[in-house]
Amino acid sequence: MRNYKIAVIPGDGIGKEVVPVTMDVLNHAAECFQDAAFTFTEFPWGCDYYLEHGKMMDDDGIEQLEEFDAILLGAVGDPERVPDHISLWGLLIKIRRSMEQSLNIRPAKFFKGLASPLADPRDFDIMVVRENSEGEYSEAGGRIHRGQDELAIQNAVFTRKASERAIRYGYQLAGERKGKLTSATKSNGIVHSMPFWDEIFKEVSQEFPNVEATQQHIDALAAFMVSKPHEFDVIVASNLFGDILTDLGGAIMGSIGIAPAANLNTNGDHPSMFEPVHGSAPDIYGQGIANPLGQIWTAKMMLDHLGEFKMGESILDAIESTTAAGIKTQDIGGDSSTVEVAREVCDRIKFKE
Ligand code: ATP
Ligand code: MG
Numbered sequence: 001m002r003n004y005k006i007a008v009i010p011g012d013g014i015g016k017e018v019v020p021v022t023m024d025v026l027n028h029a030a031e032c033f034q035d036a037a038f039t040f041t042e043f044p045w046g047c048d049y050y051l052e053h054g055k056m057m058d059d060d061g062i063e064q065l066e067e068f069d070a071i072l073l074g075a076v077g078d079p080e081r082v083p084d085h086i087s088l089w090g091l092l093i094k095i096r097r098s099m100e101q102s103l104n105i106r107p108a109k110f111f112k113g114l115a116s117p118l119a120d121p122r123d124f125d126i127m128v129v130r131e132n133s134e135g136e137y138s139e140a141g142g143r144i145h146r147g148q149d150e151l152a153i154q155n156a157v158f159t160r161k162a163s164e165r166a167i168r169y170g171y172q173l174a175g176e177r178k179g180k181l182t183s184a185t186k187s188n189g190i191v192h193s194m195p196f197w198d199e200i201f202k203e204v205s206q207e208f209p210n211v212e213a214t215q216q217h218i219d220a221l222a223a224f225m226v227s228k229p230h231e232f233d234v235i236v237a238s239n240l241f242g243d244i245l246t247d248l249g250g251a252i253m254g255s256i257g258i259a260p261a262a263n264l265n266t267n268g269d270h271p272s273m274f275e276p277v278h279g280s281a282p283d284i285y286g287q288g289i290a291n292p293l294g295q296i297w298t299a300k301m302m303l304d305h306l307g308e309f310k311m312g313e314s315i316l317d318a319i320e321s322t323t324a325a326g327i328k329t330q331d332i333g334g335d336s337s338t339v340e341v342a343r344e345v346c347d348r349i350k351f352k353e
């Protein structure tokens with residue numbers, strides 16, 4: 001029997017509602033499968049903790065987290081009471097940076113029973129691999145002059161190491177899925193970093209002869225995701241391009257409340273962290289109506305990372321059969337509560353050989 005040690009940080013707002021029911025789903029799946037168990041250790045870190053202790057997490061928080069197999073996080077942020085730069089940098093970004101979680105993996109997929117803005121979202125099932133540590137979101141640059149001559153310079157930073165890491169992961173993932181990898185580029189307009197990215201994309205392709213590799217300019221790619229969404233499998237993108245494409249992917253699915261994400265440490269020297277795309281949603285917190293599916297699907301990604309593929313697959317099937325049966329929270333057009341949806345997912349988990 002494998003026993004996984006999971007650090008759980010519910011965090012703020014609806015994180016405190018969707019994380020507990022997700023632990024129920026994981027425990028239920030473990031009972032069904034009988035070959036793995038979870039030991040959850042909860043950490044009370046977040047904005048309440050900050051208001052009481054003057055810090056978002058313990059000083060030795062990172063060391064405490066090191067001993068776990070994975071971290072399951074809800075959401076961080078309570079902008080009415082704690083400024084975002086304190087809450088995000090004091091917990092979320094601190095963990096991502098200290099633990100070198102340099103890839104952000106975000107799937108998007110159409111589920112029966114969801115209302116997509118696309119006329120034909122069937123077979124929409126993609127995985128975006130987003131470089132998460134550098135690129136366009138760099139601090140290099142500045143502003144000079146005043147008045148008519150005022151100007152701002154923003155430098156993008158692309159290292160071979162980080163670009164190669166994201167691209168290679170994209171190829172590996174495509175090889176495990178439908179064998180198609182699309183690289184988001186813009187080398188006709190961005191003349192240094194993007195040709196460099198394209199070069200690495202071609203180089204790494206030699207290692208994966210069975211993956212069909214194409215590159216597309218980001219503008220055309222965004223349009224194709226809407227006009228022919230079923231043609232994509234895995235997309236690898238820089239920090240900014242990946243950010244934009246994953247929001248688009250979430251919109252095609254129907255709600256941000258369903259979208260999952262993983263922050264991966266690909267060296268295997270620190271734990272990876274699994275957190276849904278949505279935030280703490282203070283506007284609906286406390287009403288018991290938050291959609292738990294994003295968090296539950298995020299837990300499925302954690303299971304894949306731990307190598308528990310069958311268990312993960314059974315959770316994804318249970319999510320899909322729950323939405324198809326019309327058991328949904330308000331954000332996706334239903335009237336069920338957080339707890340009701342999660343209970344339904346539990347009831348629909350089936351053992352797979
Ligand atoms: P943060 O700063 O923590 O990211 P935010 O306000 O920027 O918070 P979200 O918390 O993701 O972003 O909320 C955006 C909108 O989506 C809100 O109206 C929120 O109620 C809604 N929303 C987010 N997550 C869910 C969910 N799981 N279920 C239902 N609605 C959600
Ligand atoms: Mg926000």
